[in-house]
Structures are given as C-alpha cells and as structure tokens.
Amino acid sequence: MKISFAAEKTLGKLSKWLRILGFDALYDPEVNGGEFIDNVQAGRILLTRTRRVQEKHGSSSLIFIRANDPFDQLREVINALGLKFEDTRPFSRCIECNVSIEPIEKESVRNRVPDYVWDTQENFQQCGRCRKIFWPGSHTQRSMERIRRLFESGVGEKVDKNALE
Numbered sequence: 001m002k003i004s005f006a007a008e009k010t011l012g013k014l015s016k017w018l019r020i021l022g023f024d025a026l027y028d029p030e031v032n033g034g035e036f037i038d039n040v041q042a043g044r045i046l047l048t049r050t051r052r053v054q055e056k057h058g059s060s061s062l063i064f065i066r067a068n069d070p071f072d073q074l075r076e077v078i079n080a081l082g083l084k085f086e087d088t089r090p091f092s093r094c095i096e097c098n099v100s101i102e103p104i105e106k107e108s109v110r111n112r113v114p115d116y117v118w119d120t121q122e123n124f125q126q127c128g129r130c131r132k133i134f135w136p137g138s139h140t141q142r143s144m145e146r147i148r149r150l151f152e153s154g155v156g157e158k159v160d161k162n163a164l165e
Ligand SMILES: [Zn+2]
Pocket: 094, 095, 096, 097, 098, 127, 128, 129, 130, 131, 132
C-alpha cells in the first residue's frame, strides 16, 4: 500500500509526524491552503482543517482534521485509514525535505558527525537533498516508543502529547 498525503499550511507538525512514520507528506507553508490543495496531483490524500476545501473535494480522498494537537491529528489520520504499524516505515524519510534517506558509507561521514557518534555508531544514512546525516540515536528510541504506543492504544485513548520537539 503506497499512501501519500498533501497537508494544508496549518498542519505542519502533523506533516512532520507523517514523515517520521515514513509517509510522503507534501506540505508548503508558503502557499495558501486552498490554493495549494488545488495544485496537488491526484492520488494524494488531502489533509485539511478548512470546511470550504472539504465541501469542494468531498470525502473520497480527503481527511478533515478536527483535533488541535498534532499527535491527536496523527491519530485521526491513522484511524481514518485504518493504518497499522506494519504500514509505516519510521525514520526512513528526511523530516525537512520529505524525501527518502539512503544508507551511506561510515568512512565518508567521519568529519561530518560528532566524534562520539562516529565512535559508537555503525549505520549512517543521508538525505539526498539537504545532505543531513542520520544515525540511530536516543531521540529515535524515544520517538519509536511513542509511535508504538500510538498504534497499541485504543481509539479515543490519550497518548503522550509532547512527542514533537
Ligand atoms: Zn533533507
């Protein structure tokens, strides 16, 4: 199942969460919400908080977001699509650029990451667009825990709200 999203400009944090889960989530804070969504290619699921947009596009490929909290918004998307943890690929995408990150040779990052990271980590990945380097760190562990809880807890149950730092 290949799922991709286009979120309007008020849903920046939700977009980042979707990217953390590995989904292609288009988001442009520079463009007006309705205008942006008009330009979206077919096939993306539109995420909106604007009634006007909802009325215009119907409900077939659109999720109307009600919650204010980004993590609750993420829950709305997961529930609406019936997503399972197996549908996600956490930490496979650059949160800033929305492109997949790729493995990179350890040798080539020697002077580009802190010494303690180079000494303790074996697996590195890089964003092809911004060149940022990623490795499995403590932040990843914490976020992964939150993601797991998100999929384990039942509908309507509250989860940790301070997940996006
Ligand atoms: Zn990037």
